Amino acid sequence: xxxxxxxxxxxxxxxxxxxxxxxxxxxxxxxxxxxxxxxxxxxxxxxxxxxxxxxxxxxxxxxxxxxxxxxxxxxxxxxxxxxxxxxxxxxxxxxxxxxxxxxxxxxxxxxxxxxxxxxxxxxxxxxxxxxxxxxxxxxxxxxxxxxxxxxxxxxxxxxxxxxxxxxxxxxxxxxxxxxxxxxxxxxxxxxxxxxxxxxxxxxxxxxxxxxxxxxxxxxxxxxxxxxxxxxxxxxxxxxxxxxxxxxxxxxxxxxxxxxxxxxxxxxxxxxxxxxxxxxxxxxxxxxxxxxxxxxxxxxxxxxxxxxxxxxxxxxxxxxxxxxxxxxxxxxxxxxxxxxxxxxxxxxxxxxxxxxxxxxxxxxxxxxxxxxxxxxxxxxxxxxxxxxxxxxxxxxxxxxxxxxxxxxxxxxxxxxxxxxxxxxxxxxxxxxxxxxxxxxxxxxxxxxxxxxxxxxxxxxxxxxxxxxxxxx
Amino acid sequence: xxxxxxxxxxxxxxxxxxxxxxxxxxxxxxxxxxxxxxxxxxxxxxxxxxxxxxxxxxxxxxxxxxxxxxxxxxxxxxxxxxxxxxxxxxxxxxxxxxxxxxxxxxxxxxxxxxxxxxxxxxxxxxxxxxxxxxxxxxxxxxxxxxxxxxxxxxxxxxxxxxxxxxxxxxxxxxxxxxxxxxxxxxxxxxxxxxxxxxxxxxxxxxxxxxxxxxxxxxxxxxxxxxxxxxxxxxxxxxxxxxxxxxxxxxxxxxxxxxxxxxxxxxxxxxxxxxxxxxxxxxxxxxxxxxxxxxxxxxxxxxxxxxxxxxxxxxxxxxxxxxxxxxxxxxxxxxxxxxxxxxxxxxxxxx
Numbered sequence: 001x002x003x004x005x006x007x008x009x010x011x012x013x014x015x016x017x018x019x020x021x022x023x024x025x026x027x028x029x030x031x032x033x034x035x036x037x038x039x040x041x042x043x044x045x046x047x048x049x050x051x052x053x054x055x056x057x058x059x060x061x062x063x064x065x066x067x068x069x070x071x072x073x074x075x076x077x078x079x080x081x082x083x084x085x086x087x088x089x090x091x092x093x094x095x096x097x098x099x100x101x102x103x104x105x106x107x108x109x110x111x112x113x114x115x116x117x118x119x120x121x122x123x124x125x126x127x128x129x130x131x132x133x134x135x136x137x138x139x140x141x142x143x144x145x146x147x148x149x150x151x152x153x154x155x156x157x158x159x160x161x162x163x164x165x166x167x168x169x170x171x172x173x174x175x176x177x178x179x180x181x182x183x184x185x186x187x188x189x190x191x192x193x194x195x196x197x198x199x200x201x202x203x204x205x206x207x208x209x210x211x212x213x214x215x216x217x218x219x220x221x222x223x224x225x226x227x228x229x230x231x232x233x234x235x236x237x238x239x240x241x242x243x244x245x246x247x248x249x250x251x252x253x254x255x256x257x258x259x260x261x262x263x264x265x266x267x268x269x270x271x272x273x274x275x276x277x278x279x280x281x282x283x284x285x286x287x288x289x290x291x292x293x294x295x296x297x298x299x300x301x302x303x304x305x306x307x308x309x310x311x312x313x314x315x316x317x318x319x320x321x322x323x324x325x326x327x328x329x330x331x332x333x334x335x336x337x338x339x340x341x342x343x344x345x346x347x348x349x350x351x352x353x354x355x356x357x358x359x360x361x362x363x364x365x366x367x368x369x370x371x372x373x374x375x376x377x378x379x380x381x382x383x384x385x386x387x388x389x390x391x392x393x394x395x396x397x398x399x400x401x402x403x404x405x406x407x408x409x410x411x412x413x414x415x416x417x418x419x420x421x422x423x424x425x426x427x428x429x430x431x432x433x434x435x436x437x438x439x440x441x442x443x444x445x446x447x448x449x450x451x452x453x454x455x456x457x458x459x460x461x462x463x464x465x466x467x468x469x470x471x
Numbered sequence: 472x473x474x475x476x477x478x479x480x481x482x483x484x485x486x487x488x489x490x491x492x493x494x495x496x497x498x499x500x501x502x503x504x505x506x507x508x509x510x511x512x513x514x515x516x517x518x519x520x521x522x523x524x525x526x527x528x529x530x531x532x533x534x535x536x537x538x539x540x541x542x543x544x545x546x547x548x549x550x551x552x553x554x555x556x557x558x559x560x561x562x563x564x565x566x567x568x569x570x571x572x573x574x575x576x577x578x579x580x581x582x583x584x585x586x587x588x589x590x591x592x593x594x595x596x597x598x599x600x601x602x603x604x605x606x607x608x609x610x611x612x613x614x615x616x617x618x619x620x621x622x623x624x625x626x627x628x629x630x631x632x633x634x635x636x637x638x639x640x641x642x643x644x645x646x647x648x649x650x651x652x653x654x655x656x657x658x659x660x661x662x663x664x665x666x667x668x669x670x671x672x673x674x675x676x677x678x679x680x681x682x683x684x685x686x687x688x689x690x691x692x693x694x695x696x697x698x699x700x701x702x703x704x705x706x707x708x709x710x711x712x713x714x715x716x717x718x719x720x721x722x723x724x725x726x727x728x729x730x731x732x733x734x735x736x737x738x739x740x741x742x743x744x745x746x747x748x749x750x751x752x753x754x755x756x757x758x759x760x761x762x763x764x765x766x767x768x769x770x771x772x773x774x775x776x777x778x779x780x781x782x783x784x785x786x787x788x789x790x791x792x793x794x795x796x797x798x799x800x801x802x803x804x805x806x807x808x809x810x811x812x813x814x815x816x817x818x819x820x821x
Contacts, residue, residue, distance in 0.1 A: 046589035050596035059691075060656050119813055121806040123772045192651045391480045398487040405494045412498065421502050428495050 011374060011383050018371040025360055026399065032245035033406055039244050040304060044413040052184040055191065056088060062191055063091035064183060064261065065164030068172050069156035070096055072103045076175035076311070078112055083215030084172070085140055089183040093142045096174075097160045100129075100150025109145055113137040120144070126158040126272035134163065153257075154273035161264060161272060169267075171280070173258045176204075177212055177309040185306035186261050198263040198298045199287060201255035202306035203239045205417065206232045210309060217309060220417050222426055227319060229430045230438040231312045233404045240304060240410040241403070247302035251353045253288070253333075254281050255300065259308035266290070266298070276336070278329020285337045288353075292346045304414045320445045327362070327449030334358050365446035372440065397435040404431035508542070515546035523550045527558060527566050535574065544578045548597060551575075555600040564602050571601035583609060588620060595626040604634045611638065621647065625654040632661035640669045644677060655684050660691065671697060679711075686715040690722025698725045705731045710740055717746035721753050729756050736762040741771040748774060752781025760785065767795060767804040775803060779811035789815060 055061050066084055070077055077096070084094050098106045109115060115135035122134075129151035137143035148159050157171055168190065172178065186202045209223030223229060246252045255262075257280030270290040273279045284300060291298045313319040334341075334357055341358065343350040375392070378384035408427055411417065418424070522534040539547075555567055571579075575597070582594035598606055607630075613619055614627045624647060631639045639662065646655070659667070670677065670685055677685065686704060689697045704716035705727070713735075720727045727750055735747035736759070748766050751759040766778035782788045792815075795808040 042588045044587065044589055045593070047593050047596055050600075051592070054657055058653070058657065060653055119806070119809045121772075121776075121803075121810045192653050194652045387477055388480070391477070391484060395480070395484055395487065398484065398491055402487060402491045402494065405491065405498065409494065409498055412502065419506070421499055421506070424495075424498050424502055428498075 008381070008383055011378055011381065014370070014374050015378060015384070018367060018374060021367050022371070025364065028356065028360060029241070029403065033241045033403070035245035035248055036241050036410055037406070039248060040240070040410050040414045043305075048181075052088075052181060052188065055184050055188055056090060058090070060191070061090050062168055062187070063093075063166040064089065064187060065160070065166045065169040065264075066092060066094045066172055067157055067160035067164065067169055068094065068096045068174055069099055069153050069160065070101060070105050070174040071099045071150070071153070071156070072101045072105060073174035074101070074103045074105045074108050077105060078108065079212065079215040080172075080175055080177065081109075081113070081143070081215070083177045083217075085143065086180060086216070087178060087183050088181045089187075091166075092183070093144060093165060094140075095160045095163055096143075096145045097156040098145060098147045099152070099156040100148065106145070106147055110135070113143055113145075114139050115145055120163065122163040124162050125268045126162055128155050128159040128162065131159055131163075152275055154275050154279040157279070158272045161267065164264065167264055168261055169264050170259070170261045171257060172308070173310060175311050176258050177207060177215060177217055178259070179217065179307045179309075182259070182306035182308060183261075186259075186303055189301055189303060190261065190263070193299070195263065196297070196299055197301055198266045198291075199255050199260060199284065199300040201243070201252075201260040201302045202308055203304055203415070204235060204256050204258045205307050205309050206235055206312040207309035208312050208314060212309070220419060222418070222423055223314075225314055226430060226433070227316065227438075228312055228314055229426065230434060231319075233407065233427055233431055233434070236407040236411050237404060239302075240407050240414065243302040244304055244410075246353070247300075249348065249352075250299050250301075251348055251356075252300050252302055253285050253349075253353050253357055255284050255302070256280060256308075258310050259306075262287075274336075276329065276332045277325055278333050281329060282333040282336060285333050285340070285349075288349045289337055289340060289346065292349065304410075307415060307417065316441075320441075320448075323442055323445040324449035324452060327365070327446040328453045330357065330362055331450070331453055334362060365443045366450060368443045369447050372443070393435070397432065400435050400439065401428075401431045404434070512542055512546045512549065515543060516550050519546065519550060523547070523554065526570065527554060527563050530566060532570065539574060541578070544575060548575060548578075552597070552600050567600075568602040568604070571597075571603050572605055575601065576603070576606070579603065579606065580609065583613065588623075591623060592626065595623060595630065599626075599630055599633065607631065607634055607636060614642070621649055625650055625658065628658045629654075629661050632658050632666070635663055635666060639666060643670065643681065644673070646678065646681060648678060648680070652680060652684065655681060656687070659684055659688050664692070664694065667692070667694065671700065674700075683711060683715045686712065686719055687722075688719075689725075690719035693723050695723060695725055701725060702728060702731065710743065714742050714746055717743075717750050721746070721749050724753075727754060727756075729754075729758050732756075732759075736766065741769075741774055744769060744771070745774045745777045748777040748781045752777070752784040755785055757785070760791070764791070764795070767799075767807060768801045775807045776811075779807045783811055783815045 068077075068080065068084070073080075081094065081096065096109060098109070115137055117133055118136045120134045120136075129149040131146055131148045133147045135145040135147065137145075144163070146159055146163055148156065151159075161169060168187065170183070170186075182202055186200050190197045190200050206223075206228060207217075208225070208228045209221045210217060211219040211221065222232065243252060243254070257278075260280065262283075266287060267273075267283065270283070270286050272283075274282050274286070276282050287298075287300060313322055334354065337354070340346045340350045341354045346354075375384070375389055379386060379389050405428060408424060418427075519534065522531075526532050526534070551567060551571065554563075579594050579597055582590050582597075585591055585594075597603070598610070610627050610630055614624060614631075619627075628639070628642060628646075631642065643658070659670075662670075667685070667688060670681075674682055674685065686701075688694065689701060701716045701719055704712050705720075707713060717732070717735075719725075732747045732750055735743045738744055738747075744766060747759075748763055750756070751763055760782070763778045763782050766774055767782070769775050769778065779792065782791050785791070789812065792808040792812050796805055796812065799805050799808070
């Protein structure tokens with residue numbers, strides 16, 4: 001018997017499902033935004049220096065090892081390291097891990113920092129590829145370079161952890177510029193919690209358009225390229241509206257790979273970084289899992305105001321690659337730890353975080369894409385009136401823009417990094433255009449990432465770096 | 472499709488649009504105002520910078536005039552705070568205190584009652600920077616008030632400790648156990664020796680954590696008169712107190728009775744072994760040279776490292792480590808010796 005499909009009804013049901021899904025997403029986001037607004041308002045206009053003065057002077061401030069994995073980062077590495085050598089922190093070491101670069105990264109470091117080979121004993125607590133040599137700078141005794149065989153970012157970080165001497169380590173991207181007091185800010189909650197906080201992440205901002213000299217941020221500005229401006233808005237939203245809310249309830253599953261501090265002891269116990277596309281997120285999920293399984297009460301948090309500036313892709317090609325990779329990374333982490341999903345043993349991580357990241361962050365783009373398609377089909381088949389379609393479209397545009405502007409407001413309440421009124425006007429105008437081009441593009445890229453994942457494509461996808469700092 | 476009134480949707484759209492536009496104008500106007508305010512305050516700071524400096528030198532404060540608006544007060548707070556971080560000495564401190572007492576008290580008091588946490592904290596920091604001891608009664612009230620957050624309480628205790636307030640010892644006896652060790656250290660570090668002595672006299676009544684930190688204070692503040700207490704604690708059964716006492720020995724340089732640490736080199740607890748190595752090195756206890764050599768092959772990395780470091784402190788330390796590199800069969804010990812020899816030569820030390 002032939003099954004008669006009523007396409008018109010199917011379309012209506014599809015539209016309803018998407019409608020309710022969107023309502024759910026909006027409610028979750030509004031909830032998180034409200035939490036962020038309350039939290040950030042509380043610390044608005046807190047003195048920039050006073051709360052950290054004690055930390056800077058106290059011998060009880062725990063030292064930190066800064067790990068910078070570098071693979072063919074010759075262009076930006078010098079500025080980055082220079083910025084690290086002038087941070088405000090009582091005791092720290094910088095360990096650059098040259099992960100078998102094929103360019104002149106090691107030569108450049110050797111020349112600029114006068115490296116000499118040393119015998120340094122380290123504990124191989126995590127398995128890594130062979131370390132060929134350990135170097136130390138004559139100019140800066142707290143600068144160490146590991147030269148190792150290529151093994152990927154996770155392997156490089158694990159090697160760095162093995163060689164580090166201090167109880168906390170920070171993973172930093174090779175081409176990031178860190179603000180001078182960022183470490184004090186990001187470590188403050190760790191130190192003041194008596195080790196209850198085992199990982200803490202800061203904010204990442206986009207450096208394109210800013211003036212950076214010798215690894216020092218001189219002037220904050222905005223790029224003139226729309227694609228970069230959109231990313232600025234996106235980062236503000238992601239960090240300020242999402243993470244503050246999640247962090248408050250210890251639900252955070254992401255500590256940005258570009259800038260995060262971890263307790264070495266716990267990371268080693270949990271097995272270090274894993275070889276996966278999104279090793280930063282995977283580690284955080286694993287830490288949460290490990291804590292729950294060990295039944296210890298530890299926290300992973302996000303601090304809004306320590307800032308790390310990083311270079312964003314300026315071309316569609318690299319941005320697309322990055323987004324596809326991020327989406328695959330997100331899935332990898334969720335899939336590896338699928339046991340946690342809806343599992344009450346893992347508390348709020350199993351019952352809220354995992355479903356949130358799967359149903360909203362991971363499936364979101366797919367549902368949105370289907371929504372776009374259904375909407376277009378509905379208009380053509382006249383199952384939805386044009387007026388409704390236009391109104392829905394305008395509503396989503398305004399909603400998106402409100403959300404973006406709320407993120408700008410949070411920025412203003414927390415960091416005030418953008419100094420001019422003009423900056424706000426530009427960000428506002430850009431946010432109005434998001435629904436027209438940027439949003440659909442990122443949706444398509446992320447769905448592409450999903451498709452590639454199903455097809456089993458592996459690998460990194462490189463980004464050609466031009467370097468954010470003028471040497 | 473969806474049965475929803477077009478009018479309703481349109482109204483929703485208008486409402487959201489209104490929110491968006493209001494938000495945008497709020498941002499723009501606020502930014503503009505804040506920028507202007509900052510400029511004015513900075514200009515005022517520049518204007519008064521020299522005058523405030525002269526005041527701190529010779530007490531001349533006529534430049535202020537009668538009218539102290541909020542902006543002027545903020546500028547003065549900024550200036551005074553800058554100077555309080557770079558100028559020290561009882562005279563300058565007294566002048567800052569007098570100035571703040573006369574001109575800034577009302578503002579600070581008002582800030583302490585603000586609803587927003589950050590403003591209250593800023594006011595507490597100002598009290599510290601400007602030595603505003605006359606506000607102590609208000610601090611007591613705040614400390615006892617329900618709703619005062621833990622970070623405010625920590626800052627208040629630090630202030631009361633710095634002002635040698637009579638109630639501080641009682642407050643510390645009943646201190647909130649949620650308060651971090653770091654904050655406790657900071658509070659106890661601010662106390663003067665007499666108040667600390669009061670705490671030492673009732674050491675056993677204090678919560679354990681407070682005891683640990685108090686013992687560490689002996690090292691940190693060089694309270695050598697408490698050497699007999701350290702001696703007693705090292706011999707006690709409680710591991711954590713022993714560790715803290717050893718730490719105090721290391722930091723204070725108080726000579727230790729060498730026999731007291733004899734058993735620690737074989738302790739199961741690696742922290743005790745490490746501290747024993749450190750004390751033996753710091754105080755160059757010849758008696759334990761051989762034991763340090765054994766610790767070079769300890770199963771814990773940090774103990775091996777500490778042992779190597781300790782050996783190097785002896786006159787013939789370099790020769791001992793060299794011998795290890797040549798003769799030892801333990802590669803861990805050898806590696807550690809090589810590393811510390813390299814460091815000891817002064818080449819690339821940490």
